[in-house]
Amino acid sequence: MPLPKLRPDFSPLRDSRDLRLVVLGGFVSGMGAQATLVALPYQVYVQTHSALLVGLLGAVELAPLVSAALLGGAIADRMDRRKLLLCDQIGLVLAATGLAVGHPPVVALYALAAVLAAFTARAWW
Secondary structure, X not given: XXXXXXXXXXXXXXXOHHHHHHHHHHHHHHXXXXXXXXXXXXXXXXXXXXXXXXXXXXXXXXXXXXXXXXXXXXXXHXXXXXXXXXXXXXXXXXXXXXXXOOOOOHHHHHHHHHHHHHHHHHOOO
């Protein structure tokens, strides 16, 4: 017995401008996060030529990622989520801007990576 053809229902996207904006904003933010995941380790390697320091970057990102994820749920319950999402996106843009400016020192790259990890964890509630 053949299966019926399954097709996605795009009518909510056609009907709701707000939903289209949220989906588009999430797509753009996700693309920026993915670009950062590639560019940051590459930039650390280009500046240091050390695979150890590139690996240490993941360790530096772990603590802010976990702590922001744990604290973020409580913050999201007490705060207007629109304002929280706006603050998260502003934080991501500022941290990404810090990465894009010239050739920051390696210590600044680690600090910006920690900030990006924290804001990325908070943006997924």
